[in-house]
Amino acid sequence: MPKVPLPPHSPMSGYYIKTDAPKNVPVREALGIPEAKKGSRVLYILVFRKLDLITALYGIELFDVWRQCILCHIVLWKGRVYHLDVSPGNLMCYKKDGRWIGVLNDYDLSSLKINAGPTGNERTGTVPFMALDLLTPEGQQGEVAHLYRHDLESFVWVLVWVCLRYENRVLLAASSRLLDDWATVGPVSCGDKKRTFLDRFVHFKRDWMDPKIWKLLVQCLKVLEGDKHRRLNRTGIRARQKHERRGRRITCL
Incomplete structure (x- = not known):
């Protein structure tokens, strides 16, 4: 795979230390986790410049x-580097020449390939910010491929x-x-709450919010x-079609 030049809004490490071997395999084996060595972690200690959280900003600066973090993500x-964990703690910034520079941080859950299912026996992502498609039983079971629009939805x-x-x-x-x-x-319940929120979000406007935001x-x-x-409409159509096919089979019997 060709090397991807780092975009200006990705974190720049000044120093790192890599441990010798995965440390969590014995624990996973003791817990009886299937394929304990699959998806095991190796500890890296990374040193970066000091960054501020995006929550430190307001209005046009926010x-x-x-926006800069979205451009970095694109x-x-x-370049086939998939972040897969867009969350407030991973959108950071620093000030340079009087302007805030966005940094898409924390690539612990990132991947160089996209699978239909999760790796390491778990679906990656921070639950409150995951796309609705992934906060379903099918999504949590790895039956939904992680697409670009899912990460873009996380930014929202x-x-x-x-x-x-x-x-x-x-x-x-x-x-x-x-x-x-x-x-x-849990993930599925969170998805239900977010769908309910979408039906009522216009009622949540706060006086302090920037009108443009x-x-x-x-x-x-x-x-x-x-x-x-x-x-929901597609799901309803599929359910009706399934019911009709079942009815036809019963009639034939």
């Missing part, structure tokens, strides 16, 4: 860094998360903070809402 994807969920949970760069108190339950339930969010969420309804 949008600009978010370049890497075209990140922006939703930051805009609704932070006021002027400060995390809201738990009593007034939205979406906490997305991070405390809110307009962008509405446009993005309307696309996801429309896609959700199209999937």
Whole structure:
């Protein structure tokens, strides 16, 4: 595979240390995990420049860094480097010459190939930000291929998360903070909650939100809402067709 030149918004490591061998195989074997050596981890210690989280930004600065991270993601994807874990903790930034520079960080779950199913006995990703297609029983069982649009959808969920949970760069108190339950339930339940959110998101606008950011969010969420309804319609059609085929078989018997 040809080498992919690193885009300017990817992290630059100044130093790293690699451990000798996977350390978690004995633990996985003791737990009786099938194929314990498959997907085992090797510890790397990496040293990078100090970065700030995207949650430290607001308004146009937030949008600009978010956009830069998307552009970095596109370049890497075209070069067959698949991040697969877009989340607020992985969208970072630093200031240079008075401007915030976005960095798509943390490639622990990244891959150089896309499989229909998960590797290492698990579906990778941070649940609250995973695409709806992947937050289904089929998605969690590895029956849904991870596509580019799934990571792009994750960028939308990140922006939703930051805009609704932070006021002027400060995390809201738990009593007034939205979406906490997305991070405390399982993947399929989280998907259900996010689908419900899509039906009601217009009611969640906050006074402190930048109007341009809110307009962008509405446009993005309307696309996801429309896609959700199209999937439901297709599912309903398939269910009816299955029922009709079953009825014909019974009639023939």
